[in-house]
Amino acid sequence: MKMVQTLETVKTEQEINLIDNVFTAAEAATIINDVLNAKINFHKIKRLSIKEGNENDACEYDNGRIQELLNEQQIAKEFFSQARIQGKKLKIKSKVYIGLEE
Template sequence: MENLTLEMSKNTNTLQEQQLKLIEGNFTKSEALKIINNVVNVKINFHKLQRLSKIEGNVNDKCTYDNSRISELIDDQADMKSFLRSLEVNGKNIKISSTINITVEE
């Protein structure tokens, strides 16, 4: 996974925008599966912790929350795994790129 890069670059137009090039490179099928799985798991865990922090200390909470984003991520993760596993790469690499754009909303 030597092609995995983490770099931040400032947008020259405004200081209210940032980009984080999270993933950029060519990966084996196995590496691609691990990367996608790990990135999505982090996001799923983030939503689970957010949900937990809302009820912490409230013994009367009925724990009824919108889990649609967690379910969506789990479904997307399964789709990506299925897609990547079905690929016949025959020694070829898989290119993955992911950039996070951060903008301050007015």
């Protein structure tokens, strides 16, 4: 029997090409709102989980991040509205970089 030795490569980084296309203003609004809503909900659930363990925790990071994302959502809404009025299409590119934290 022949033994084959392989080296297992340990991946320390990953890149995901999440979005890369041209969209109508309505399509772009749907995509971006869905992504923002997912992140907002993530922080809301995290905040709720923290509060269950310690009702006195102010959850400052999550509260601040939720507000930032809501502000970005409003800015995006206005941007998409302008694009829609002008009859423009929108190019969206989004890459996610993931790396191990030491």
